[in-house]
Amino acid sequence: MGFPPEKVARAxxxxxxxxxQPAMDWLIAHPGDLDEPAGGQALGEQPSGEASGSANDGDEGEIRDGEQTAQSLQCDDCKKLFRDVNAAERHASKSGHENFSESTTAIKPLTEEEKKAKLEEVKKFLAEKKEMRLLQEKEEALSREKIRRKSGKELTDAKEKLEQREMQKLMLAKKKEKxxxxxxxxxxxxxxxxxKRERIEKREAAKQAALIQQKEEAAASATAASASKDYTETRLQLRRPSGPPLTHTFQxxxxxxxxxxxxxxxxTGPFKLSTTFPxxxxxxxxxxxxxxxxxxVPSAALLISTE
Structure with a gap:
């Protein structure tokens, strides 16, 4: 029927x-309980080492009043009987009932139809547990995927921020370089x-100097030309270190x-007279x-220089 050998040995x-029949009943009543200690006592069996009665207590096998053992568990809320604690716990989880008590009522053996129905119920229960486990694993996988995506997004955001900062530094460096x-x-x-201005000023100064030289040369030439004439007077312009020049006509x-x-x-004081050019x-x-x-003669410009 698909039960593992260890489970059958336990039953x-x-x-x-x-x-x-009793082994089948036990297997159906304990669908997923593999953690139950081996060597557990049968339903309604007294603990080992304790005698159910003695010759001095009465007839062999006689149960006195108050010595009845539990044959089943009863739900005090709906009065349903259950073979063991596991079945009672399943009922409590489905119905929400909380009040249970021991019952001395023995539950009759299951018929073939009931066994099949019970087996289907066990298979359905195991399938539901498997489905719940798969759903839980799926939820855990989704949760891990969300965490992974979140971590990846955070890492991507941090990388983008770092790239932006590096880009800003590069732009600032280029801006400063420009x-x-x-x-x-x-x-x-x-x-x-x-x-350029200095060269222009030098050219202008050279032009002015050349013009002055030309004028002085022309004046000297005119002076030399007029010197050959017979002039009886001459007009001299005497330039002082300060103040306006002195002009006077001499013989x-x-x-x-x-x-x-x-x-x-x-x-006042010593001085010297000199010509301007040459x-x-x-x-x-x-x-x-x-x-x-x-x-x-006939005219000239002299400089007055004080000593």
């Missing part, structure tokens, strides 16, 4: 080898502009000493020469 031992490059380019551009035959005397009226400082030995001899 035969529990019923003391009373036969097929800013440094912009500042460096601006400095180079400013230096180029400064160099061409006047000596340089006359010019010194004229300047002493405005300058620059020539007159010495004391030249004060006796005439302005015509010194090429200061």
């Amino acid at each position: 035969l031992q529990a019923t003391k080898g009373a036969g097929l 800013e440094d490059e912009r500042i460096a380019k601006a400095k180079i551009k400013a230096q180029i502009e400064a160099d 061409a035959t006047d000596t340089l000493e006359v010019v010194y005397e004229f300047v002493r009226q405005y300058i 620059r020539k400082v007159f010495e004391d030995t030249e004060q006796g020469k005439t302005l015509k001899e010194l090429n200061l």
